[in-house]
Amino acid sequence: MSDLKEKLHSCIDEDFLVKLTADMIKIESYAGVKNQETGVALYLKEVLEQYDIPCCIKEVADGRCNLIAEIDSGKPGKTLMLNGHMDTVKADGMEGAFEPRIIDGKLYGRGASDMKGPVASMAGAMIALKQTGALEAGKVILAAVIDEEHKSLGTIDLLESGVTADGAIVGEPTQLQVCTAHRGLEWFQFHFIGKAVHGGAQREGINAIQKAVSFINALESDLIPEVYSRKHPLLQEATLNYGVIHGGTQLSTVAGECDLYVDRRYLPYETYDEVTAQFRNLLDKLAAEDPKFRCEMKVMDESVMKEGYVHEPMYTELDDPLVLQIRESVTEVLETEPVMSFFPAWTDGGLLRSYGNIPTVVLGPGLIECCHALNEYIPVEHLKKAAMIYALTAVDFCKEK
Numbered sequence: 001m002s003d004l005k006e007k008l009h010s011c012i013d014e015d016f017l018v019k020l021t022a023d024m025i026k027i028e029s030y031a032g033v034k035n036q037e038t039g040v041a042l043y044l045k046e047v048l049e050q051y052d053i054p055c056c057i058k059e060v061a062d063g064r065c066n067l068i069a070e071i072d073s074g075k076p077g078k079t080l081m082l083n084g085h086m087d088t089v090k091a092d093g094m095e096g097a098f099e100p101r102i103i104d105g106k107l108y109g110r111g112a113s114d115m116k117g118p119v120a121s122m123a124g125a126m127i128a129l130k131q132t133g134a135l136e137a138g139k140v141i142l143a144a145v146i147d148e149e150h151k152s153l154g155t156i157d158l159l160e161s162g163v164t165a166d167g168a169i170v171g172e173p174t175q176l177q178v179c180t181a182h183r184g185l186e187w188f189q190f191h192f193i194g195k196a197v198h199g200g201a202q203r204e205g206i207n208a209i210q211k212a213v214s215f216i217n218a219l220e221s222d223l224i225p226e227v228y229s230r231k232h233p234l235l236q237e238a239t240l241n242y243g244v245i246h247g248g249t250q251l252s253t254v255a256g257e258c259d260l261y262v263d264r265r266y267l268p269y270e271t272y273d274e275v276t277a278q279f280r281n282l283l284d285k286l287a288a289e290d291p292k293f294r295c296e297m298k299v300m301d302e303s304v305m306k307e308g309y310v311h312e313p314m315y316t317e318l319d320d321p322l323v324l325q326i327r328e329s330v331t332e333v334l335e336t337e338p339v340m341s342f343f344p345a346w347t348d349g350g351l352l353r354s355y356g357n358i359p360t361v362v363l364g365p366g367l368i369e370c371c372h373a374l375n376e377y378i379p380v381e382h383l384k385k386a387a388m389i390y391a392l393t394a395v396d397f398c399k400e401k
Helices: 003-011 012-026 038-049 113-130 153-160 201-203 208-228 272-289 319-334 349-354 379-399
Strands: 054-062 064-072 077-085 102-103 104-107 139-145 167-170 184-193 239-247 259-268 295-299 358-360 378-380
Touching: 003 379, 012 038, 012 104, 012 113, 012 272, 012 379, 038 064, 038 139, 038 378, 054 153, 064 113, 064 153, 077 113, 077 153, 077 349, 077 379, 104 113, 113 139, 113 208, 113 259, 139 167, 153 167, 153 349, 167 319, 167 349, 167 379, 184 208, 184 272, 184 358, 201 272, 208 239, 208 259, 259 272, 272 295, 319 358, 349 358, 378 379
Parallel strands: 077 139, 077 167, 167 358
Antiparallel strands: 054 064, 064 139, 102 104, 104 378, 184 259, 184 295, 239 259
16 A cells, blocks of 8 residues: 555544534435525535635525635645535435434435535545645645536536636546546427317317327437437437326317427537427427427426526546546555446536536446435445545646646
8 A cells, every 4th residue: 555545544534434424414405495505515614624624605596505625735736626516305205314324334314325425525535635735736626516406506606606627526426436428418398289179079179199199209210219329439329218298188178288208318429409409300390291280399497507508418538637547546446447437317527527628527435326215325335435536536636737
């Protein structure tokens, strides 16, 4: 074990990271809680300032605050951002969601993997860097942000406030795999408009459900094959899924309205305008073929971001200095070659990479498959390993340009 690794290893305490994670789990931060994430931000500030790490609490919206902490070596070098969100989804139906407990080496509770455990590992890395003085050049920023589960207002505010970096690690749970890409995302609502009449006079009506079926058939024959033909060496393929449909009011009435909801995941070389144009072109084609075909397309309210922003893809080249350094750090900590992969969901990394032009990697402790689940947990052993990876990466990445 290198002297640096030994110093950092001795300063990163697993029990401390477990307590930090558990304490944050106890602070409810889902939508509907007053000031939502601010309780977590204030707790982190209190902890970090005990180690003389400068912190700033910044209100973003409605009393909801980001926390920005910084370690500056005072010497020229690169800046690394550690980015993690403090909000969680709700805990409906989850027993003991805010009563953290360890069972068989797993820490259970809402937000354990998504992503209070990863934020705890990032805070632990910051503390270790401060205590050891290992950061010889550049600086490290911990950005604990609000609202990732909804409209990503926290990371958007970072970018608009001028916070920048030469590289960023988003700590979403990857089981410590190195994820250098994820797809872009948009959720669309297609509202089909017919004419409701009594079922006994159905020829006088226009069945909106039937128009939705025509659209689905056109998706299957025309658009879906095109979408899935689009490949990427890491992300494999683009996707399109129609996941929800609602239409009609009762059996004896011709359906006057029908709504279809579609999830579209797109690749880094596809543009958002191209994605929306694919749907609009298909709707125009159906309308030209059928004078009774009427459909209004819009982005679902849940998917609308702040004006000027969309859920862009993230892709960082495998030979980028940040990726190379993270691979080296993972190898040293795990004592095995890292798994190189892509993240299956969307993250704030899409904003950092696309709008901030910051090379970004997603890597964190925890498991994506248990996020939002009733049994959400994080393997305790992941916490220290992640903190070590973050700290080692910061030391070497931030060296003078």
